[in-house]
Amino acid sequence: MIDLRSDTVTRPSDQMRARMAAAPVGDDVYGEDPTVNALESAAAEIFGKEAALLTPSGTMANQLALKTHTIVGDEVIAGRDMHVFLSEGGAAAFIAGVSLNLINSERGIVKAQDVAAAVRAEDIHHPPTRLVWLENTHNRGGGTVYPLSLVREISEVARAHGLALHIDGARIFNAAVASRRSPAECVAAADTLTFCLSKGLGCPIGSMVAGPADFIKEARRWRKALGGGMRQAGIIAAAGLWALEHNVDRMEEDHANARLLAERLCDHPLVRIDMRQVETNMVMIGLDARVSPAELAAGARAEGVLFLPFGPERVRLVTHLDIERQDAVEASGIILSVLDSMR
């Protein structure tokens, strides 16, 4: 099977497994796991933040960030189609107890003036606005990279209103590689960020939150309260260290394979792909009304290619560590022949 459903489907390589097996470990809840400590220091340094914290998942990392930034009853400005709103089980409402003030976006990118307009005036009727939330790259937007100038502009809006800025950087390394910026540059204007080890970096488990030391100290307390305190987690952290050392620059290959897929598919009369929108490791394919996303996905699955329907007239293809150039060539051939059978 050529699995293009998500970059979460990767399996750890033999070298990554060897590093995991050999990792020195201790009890991380006591702060005694040397490999976790090394990963947390490395992540903080890479992003130019004071401290970082390992979590089991991106969802937990995001929820810890929300919980630590806010108090119950606060409001958070976020794009309508962000993961934190759409795909985290409504956790913002029952873990942090915050409401999300959802603003429009184009391919996941919000405008600074819309952020400014969403900030609540101080009024007994209003929830206090506390935080602005961005997602870079943007998943539902199709792997969109936030322009750095826009992140800076939004951070100025946030500062002007005394708000914090968080970046859900589940795929921040894709953004950094695609825009040829350092990861630290991509998040310099934000107070805090989350990123995932288990997506483009190819680890089996793990995400991280990074930010000021006192913020991470409090997030660590919430992590324990939510059951995310892990013991000999160095086994997980070792995979993260391996990935940070070996799997960042190679994301360029994933981006090239996404472009290859898009180029080979884009001329088919039943699909709409804007090549300018293939920025990182995702290809969003708009479909003619005659093609049902579910039928196209089922047809391709029968021929050995997996991908997900993504709304009423779209499918999404995601490239990753376990997809070679030849897989992209083969997958595009199969998708084209299934499309031909639907004409």
Ligand SMILES: Cc1ncc(COP(=O)(O)O)c(C=O)c1O
């Ligand atoms: C942008 C974004 N944030 C957060 C997450 C959550 O990560 P996890 O699946 O590890 O909970 C995802 C997962 O796809 C994501 O795409």
